[in-house]
Amino acid sequence: DQQVKQNSPSLSVQEGRISILNCDYTNSMFDYFLWYKKYPAEGPTFLISISSIKDKNEDGRFTVFLNKSAKHLSLHIVPSQPGDSAVYFCAASASGGYQKVTFGTGTKLQVIP
Amino acid sequence: GAVVSQHPSWVICKSGTSVKIECRSLDFQATTMFWYRQFPKQSLMLMATSNEGSKATYEQGVEKDKFLINHASLTLSTLTVTSAHPEDSSFYICSANSGGVYGYTFGSGTRLTVV
Numbered sequence: 435d436q437q438v439k440q441n442s443p444s445l446s447v448q449e450g451r452i453s454i455l456n457c458d459y460t461n462s463m464f465d466y467f468l469w470y471k472k473y474p475a476e477g478p479t480f481l482i483s484i485s486s487i488k489d490k491n492e493d494g495r496f497t498v499f500l501n502k503s504a505k506h507l508s509l510h511i512v513p514s515q516p517g518d519s520a521v522y523f524c525a526a527s528a529s530g531g532y533q534k535v536t537f538g539t540g541t542k543l544q545v546i547p
Numbered sequence: 548g549a550v551v552s553q554h555p556s557w558v559i560c561k562s563g564t565s566v567k568i569e570c571r572s573l574d575f576q577a578t579t580m581f582w583y584r585q586f587p588k589q590s591l592m593l594m595a596t597s598n599e600g601s602k603a604t605y606e607q608g609v610e611k612d613k614f615l616i617n618h619a620s621l622t623l624s625t626l627t628v629t630s631a632h633p634e635d636s637s638f639y640i641c642s643a644n645s646g647g648v649y650g651y652t653f654g655s656g657t658r659l660t661v662v
Contacts (some may be wrong), residue, residue, distance in 0.1 A: 468651070475655035477553070477640050478591070523590065527653075532583060535642075535651055539590045 437461045438526050440538040448546050453511040455501070455541050457524030460505065464526040468535065469498060469509045472521045481522075514545045551643050553654025560631055560661055568626045568657045570641030576621035577643035581651070582614075585638045590655050594639075597624040631661040 439458045447453045455469075465486040470478035484491040484498045484507070491498050497510045524538040532542055550573040560566050570580055578599045583591040595616050596604040603616035613635075615627040624643075628635055642653040 470653075475638065475656065475658060477551075477656045480652065482577075534593055534596055536593070537583075537591045 436539065437464075438524055438536050438538040440522075440541045441540055442541050443539070444544070446544045446546060447514045449516055450513045453509075453514045453518065453543055453545065454522070455509040455511075455522050455543065457507045457509075457538050459507075459526050461526070461528070461536075462488060462505070463528040464536075465529070466527050467498070467507050468525045468527075469496075469502060469525045470525060470537075471518075472523060472540070478523060480493040511543075514543075516545045516547050518541055519545050549573075549643075549652040551641065551652045551654040553641055553657055555657060556655060557658040558612075560659070562632055562661055563630055565627055565629045566631055566659060568628075568639055568641075570624045570626070570643070570654050572622045572652075573645045575643075577624075579643055580618060580622060580624040580643045582616065582624075582626050583640045583642065585640065585656075594626075599624075613638070625654060628659065631659070633661045635659065636661045 445455050469481040470484040471481050472478040482493050482496045482498050484500050489500050500507045521540045521542045523540045525535045527535045552571045554569045580597040582594045585591045586596050593606050593630050594609045597616045597618040599618045605611045618624040638656050640656040642651045644651050
């Protein structure tokens with residue numbers, strides 16, 4: 435049972451444009467959500483997170499939006515840069531982030547120069 | 548920021564031998580660490596939760612006698628793959644909750660190849 439889903443396995447975007455990565459979850463106990471960036475043969479790198487008490491969190495070029503009623507979140511990258519090309523994982527946890535994290539299946543983003 | 552050091556970064560071993568992977572939190576204490584496994588082109592699957600001073604909690608389907616976890620101190624957790632077989636070849640990653648906005652910090656991963 436995949437509790438966190440990223441339905442788009444890959445995404446290609448032109449440099450300078452907006453990248454939108456989507457994530458859906460099914461477990462209503464999740465209250466803390468994170469996005470990670472991962473290169474091959476490396477551990478994930480934390481990008482941005484959001485608590486369920488918020489619906490938006492912004493950090494530089496990265497913004498995460500949370501729609502609790504739809505159990506959906508998205509990561510916006512503006513403007514996209516070639517260095518953003520990587521696999522992005524959405525993740526979720528319960529109890530404010532202090533329990534185990536459940537990862538989505540990942541979306542491979544390619545930013546075309 | 549918080550750093551989690553994982554060692555070795557890659558290892559090749561013969562079938563039937565055991566391999567130990569170390570995960571250290573360098574600048575924070577971690578009462579709980581997590582071990583993940585990633586198969587090619589797949590998500591990170593949680594294997595077990597490592598608790599300092601107590602037994603690890605394994606996810607369903609993970610053989611606890613095969614994947615031995617020891618969390619002897621607040622900064623070190625180890626995963627030992629016992630009697631390794633080629634199907635154990637994978638990318639293993641540890642993480643710890645460093646608190647604050649960073650949430651979970653991940654190690655750089657270990658590529659295990661069993662030949």
